[in-house]
Amino acid sequence: MQDTFDHKQTESRWQEAWRKQHVFEVDRTTDKPKYYILEMFPYPSGTLHMGHVRNYTIGDVIARYKAARGFNVMHPMGWDAFGLPAENAAIKHKTHPSRWTYSNIAYMKRQFERMGWLFDWRREVATCAADYYKWEQLFFIQMLEKGLAYRKLSTVNWCPSCNTVLANEQVEEGRCWRCENETTTKELTQWFFKVTQYAEELLDGIDKLTGWPERVTSQQKHWIGRSDGAEILFEVADGPSKGKKIPVFTTRPDTVCGVTYLSLAPEHPLTLELATGAGRAAEVSAFAEKVRKVDKIKRTDENYEKEGVSLGVHVINPVTGAKVPLFAANFVLMDYGTGAVMAVPAHDVRDHAFAKKYGLPIKKVIEAVDLPADAPPVYVQDMAYTDHGKLLDSGEFTGLTSEEAKKKIPIWLEKKGAGRPTVNYKLRDWGLSRQRYWGAPIPIIHCDKDGAVPVPKDQLPVVLPEDVEFTGEGASPLARSEKFLNVKCPKCGGPAKRETDTMDTFVESSWYYLRYMSIPTPDKPFAAEDVKYWGPVDQYIGGVEHATMHLLYFRFFHRVLQDLGWVPAGVPREPATRLLNQGIVYKDGAKMSKSKGNVVDPDGLIERYGADTTRLFVLFAAPPEKVLEWSDAGVEGSYRFVGRVWRMVHANLSLIQDVKPWSAPHASIANPDAKKLRTKAHQTIQKVTADLDHDFRFNTAISAIMELVNEIYGFKVELNDEPSRQILRESIDTVVRLLSPFAPHLCEELWKNLGNASLLSLEPWRDHDAQAVELDVITVVVQVNGKHRANITLSKAVSKDDMAAIAARDPKVTLFLDGKELVRTVIVPGKLVNFVVK
RNA sequence: GCCGACGUGGUGGAAUUGGUAGACACGCUAGGCUUAGAACCUAGUGCCGCAAGGCGUGUGGGUUCGAGUCCCUCCGUCGGUACCA
Numbered sequence: 010m011q012d013t014f015d016h017k018q019t020e021s022r023w024q025e026a027w028r029k030q031h032v033f034e035v036d037r038t039t040d041k042p043k044y045y046i047l048e049m050f051p052y053p054s055g056t057l058h059m060g061h062v063r064n065y066t067i068g069d070v071i072a073r074y075k076a077a078r079g080f081n082v083m084h085p086m087g088w089d090a091f092g093l094p095a096e097n098a099a100i101k102h103k104t105h106p107s108r109w110t111y112s113n114i115a116y117m118k119r120q121f122e123r124m125g126w127l128f129d130w131r132r133e134v135a136t137c138a139a140d141y142y143k144w145e146q147l148f149f150i151q152m153l154e155k156g157l158a159y160r161k162l163s164t165v166n167w168c169p170s171c172n173t174v175l176a177n178e179q180v181e182e183g184r185c186w187r188c189e190n191e192t193t194t195k196e197l198t199q200w201f202f203k204v205t206q207y208a209e210e211l212l213d214g215i216d217k218l219t220g221w222p223e224r225v226t227s228q229q230k231h232w233i234g235r236s237d238g239a240e241i242l243f244e245v246a247d248g249p250s251k252g253k254k255i256p257v258f259t260t261r262p263d264t265v266c267g268v269t270y271l272s273l274a275p276e277h278p279l280t281l282e283l284a285t286g287a288g289r290a291a292e293v294s295a296f297a298e299k300v301r302k303v304d305k306i307k308r309t310d311e312n313y314e315k316e317g318v319s320l321g322v323h324v325i326n327p328v329t330g331a332k333v334p335l336f337a338a339n340f341v342l343m344d345y346g347t348g349a350v351m352a353v354p355a356h357d358v359r360d361h362a363f364a365k366k367y368g369l370p371i372k373k374v375i376e377a378v379d380l381p382a383d384a385p386p387v388y389v390q391d392m393a394y395t396d397h398g399k400l401l402d403s404g405e406f407t408g409l410t411s412e413e414a415k416k417k418i419p420i421w422l423e424k425k426g427a428g429r430p431t432v433n434y435k436l437r438d439w440g441l442s443r444q445r446y447w448g449a450p451i452p453i454i455h456c457d458k459d460g461a462v463p464v465p466k467d468q469l470p471v472v473l474p475e476d477v478e479f480t481g482e483g484a485s486p487l488a489r490s491e492k493f494l495n496v497k498c499p500k501c502g503g504p505a506k507r508e509t510d511t512m513d514t515f516v517e518s519s520w521y522y523l524r525y526m527s528i529p530t531p532d533k534p535f536a537a538e539d540v541k542y543w544g545p546v547d548q549y550i551g552g553v554e555h556a557t558m559h560l561l562y563f564r565f566f567h568r569v570l571q572d573l574g575w576v577p578a579g580v581p582r583e584p585a586t587r588l589l590n591q592g593i594v595y596k597d598g599a600k601m602s603k604s605k606g607n608v609v610d611p612d613g614l615i616e617r618y619g620a621d622t623t624r625l626f627v628l629f630a631a632p633p634e635k636v637l638e639w640s641d642a643g644v645e646g647s648y649r650f651v652g653r654v655w656r657m658v659h660a661n662l663s664l665i666q667d668v669k670p671w672s673a674p675h676a677s678i679a680n681p682d683a684k685k686l687r688t689k690a691h692q693t694i695q696k697v698t699a700d701l702d703h704d705f706r707f708n709t710a711i712s713a714i715m716e717l718v719n720e721i722y723g724f725k726v727e728l729n730d731e732p733s734r735q736i737l738r739e740s741i742d743t744v745v746r747l748l749s750p751f752a753p754h755l756c757e758e759l760w761k762n763l764g765n766a767s768l769l770s771l772e773p774w775r776d777h778d779a780q781a782v783e784l785d786v787i788t789v790v791v792q793v794n795g796k797h798r799a800n801i802t803l804s805k806a807v808s809k810d811d812m813a814a815i816a817a818r819d820p821k822v823t824l825f826l827d828g829k830e831l832v833r834t835v836i837v838p839g840k841l842v843n844f845v846v847k
Numbered sequence: 848g849c850c851g852a853c854g855u856g857g858u859g860g861a862a863u864u865g866g867u868a869g870a871c872a873c874g875c876u877a878g879g880c881u882u883a884g885a886a887c888c889u890a891g892u893g894c895c896g897c898a899a900g901g902c903g904u905g906u907g908g909g910u911u912c913g914a915g916u917c918c919c920u921c922c923g924u925c926g927g928u929a930c931c932a
Contacts, residue, residue: 181927222851223852224926224927227927231851231927232927236932257932259932272932313930342930345931346932357932358930359932360932629860629871629872637859638858642859646872712860712872713870713871715870715871722888791867792912794912794913795912795913797866800867840866843866844912
């Protein structure tokens with residue numbers, strides 16, 4: 010037996026043992042409750058980074074713990090294998106994205122094993138495999154049939170560096186989420202998923218996601234962005250388009266009587282039409298052109314100068330009948346609301362600035378109410394009053410509160426046929442077309458006669474052609490593959506062309522958790538009975554950067570698949586019950602990244618310290634949801650702890666190897682030190698169990714085990730004191746059992762060296778002995794005027810009065826009581842006495 | 848601006864319902880072991896003070912017998928989001 014823990018050979022030996030015994034290969038069973046734990050699958054970029062190490066270590070600990078607690082634990086893993094880096098690598102290294110991807114997968118899978126993470130690899134998926142993506146091609150066609158997928162010409166976000174379209178969610182502050190270059194916009198015909206049809210349901214569902222962190226649910230609420238208000242129709246009063254109605258959306262219908270003009274988005278279809286009718290086409294189109302040229306970052310800067318141009322026509326306010334002028338304005342966005350805004354300069358900051366600039370009237374219709382006497386005057390010159398209040402100068406609505414008017418005015422308008430109450434969302438439909446090769450082909454054929462025709466279902470999958478070149482220039486490689494491109498129309502048989510766009514890779518990650526539930530079969534994506542058994546995901550773990558992308562898409566997709574009949578009725582509407590967002594890994598105060606050169610390579614750590622040390626460090630250094638600040642010294646500390654546990658077992662081996670763990674009643678222990686040790690051991694079981702059950706507080710669980718180890722180091726036992734040796738044995742067994750989810754290789758080795766033949770990873774968790782944690786004495790805190798003055802140890806049975814009396818006699822306490830008048834005595838039974846004196 | 852999270856020793860971080868602030872670890876100091884070093888073992892380590900004691904959880908206030916914890920104010924950090932009508 011070695012005298013130190015040799016991680017290099019020990020770890021691989023246990024990994025081999027787990028593989029042979031199929032630990033974590035699970036099937037449906039009724040004799041245990043199921044537990045589905047899922048970590049977001051990695052993009053196979055080449056090697057693991059520390060974020061992966063943290064994510065999957067957390068998942069592995071939970072999986073091992075839940076299994077030990079008697080759950081039927083499903084813990085699958087796969088590869089989010091489509092994406093741009095593979096294509097770039099293909100161009101750079103003159104290889105094929107497929108070859109590059111699969112060789113990365115092979116390497117990373119070895120790294121997974123070296124970390125000691127256990128998965129049911131029979132369920133592994135690689136999303137770039139045709140037998141995976143063929144199902145989403147089918148889902149796409151079914152969504153098309155249901156009207157949930159559609160094509161439209163639209164202004165889309167374009168990343169010139171990635172040469173592809175981006176969804177709104179993938180643009181961060183005007184930059185591409187992937188390459189961080191500035192994005193522009195483009196007019197393109199693109200495929201969309203109708204997420205907006207589920208907007209209300211996705212919003213409502215958030216309140217039921219009680220197991221999700223608030224930072225995610227609040228971000229999703231914000232992103233969906235529901236606004237309650239009204240649509241109001243303003244009729245064109247003059248010119249050739251007289252009588253046309255322009256709908257506006259407003260959240261403040263109570264201010265409608267204060268409208269003094271209307272603003273249209275420059276790209277609004279009516280803008281040019283109306284201007285042309287009024288003979289102002291040249292000026293207005295020049296303005297529209299100027300706005301269009303300004304890049305999006307500048308245009309959306311809140312300090313960007315508000316500008317507009319008159320269209321030369323007027324509209325009629327349907328409530329007051331007033332004729333007001335119409336403008337095109339640069340701050341009105343075509344893609345929110347109706348692209349037209351009623352302007353109330355007295356009560357909106359932007360309208361106010363615009364009105365000042367162009368000398369337009371400002372009409373006050375809201376008056377502040379219930380202001381405290383010392384409040385500053387509300388109508389400060391040059392400011393809009395944007396709060397609620399009481400209506401002024403608003404005809405029959407005068408005197409109502411804003412709240413009342415917001416309800417009444419839209420109903421009144423609806424009766425007159427000039428508007429209605431309505432709801433608006435910030436959420437946009439999900440643009441899923443990508444002008445890339447390495448993605449799932451969109452199963453559509455374009456025919457001059459029949460238009461966009463879905464590929465017949467029996468001809469799926471549409472497989473990516475292999476014989477393509479990757480030059481990085483021009484259109485997508487798919488558009489240059491003649492064999493792929495030229496086909497016959499499935500309807501008329503005439504010559505037709507395949508769709509050459511591929512799907513956004515977020516489509517693959519929107520349903521992989523369902524695919525895992527069934528061991529892959531060629532005839533269906535997953536089996537309904539498996540989804541009924543395993544669904545929903547009990548614990549999902551991943552980075553917070555997906556709060557408004559993946560985590561919204563997969564909630565959407567789950568509902569769609571249920572509505573299409575793939576996910577059986579009765580399975581909850583939400584795909585994941587609990588979500589844990591692990592924090593980012595930092596080093597030197599910044600997120601680890603190649604460009605900053607502050608990355609730590611997991612391979613080097615495993616080589617030098619071993620997987621267990623690495624696992625312990627990432628779990629111990631911070632709570633899982635917080636930023637983890639990398640510390641080389643901290644890793645050394647974890648490494649020392651591993652050695653300390655090893656020595657604790659082996660230094661005591663001769664004392665404990667021939668005794669059984671203590672099993673008699675706790676009260677019968679004669680040696681007080683041994684009794685104390687046993688109490689500590691069982692308190693530790695209780696503490697670690699609670700930490701793992703509640704919020705996965707791995708850091709405090711590990712520190713509790715460290716305390717027990719320190720206690721064992723301080724425990725001295727004689728060879729002839731057999732009961733104490735039994736208690737020592739029990740305590741050491743406890744350390745090994747409790748530590749095993751965190752440092753599984755070390756603990757398997759120690760378990761074996763302690764003389765056990767079983768695999769520790771298959772052993773049940775242990776419960777604490779309630780009698781052992783129950784102390785017969787209590788420590789009472791004594792305070793004087795709330796300040797801690799003494800601790801006294803008393804019998805558990807002591808009465809309230811005795812507690813106070815004994816506390817008052819303590820010399821440290823009398824010092825502060827003498828010569829003072831006792832006003833009051835606060836007694837918390839079994840805990841605390843506080844003397845209040847004057 | 849708005850939404851969310853957070854602010855505790857030299858450092859990472861502990862502190863169930865308001866009840867011993869600083870567990871555990873890093874670092875540092877001293878001692879032991881060693882030819883020496885590393886490793887290991889033991890002890891100490893919030894600040895001021897010889898001590899008694901005093902002061903201490905971003906700031907200022909409040910509630911309470913008692914506040915890191917609850918309420919209000921302000922300051923700061925991080926994440927998200929934004930001409931959203």
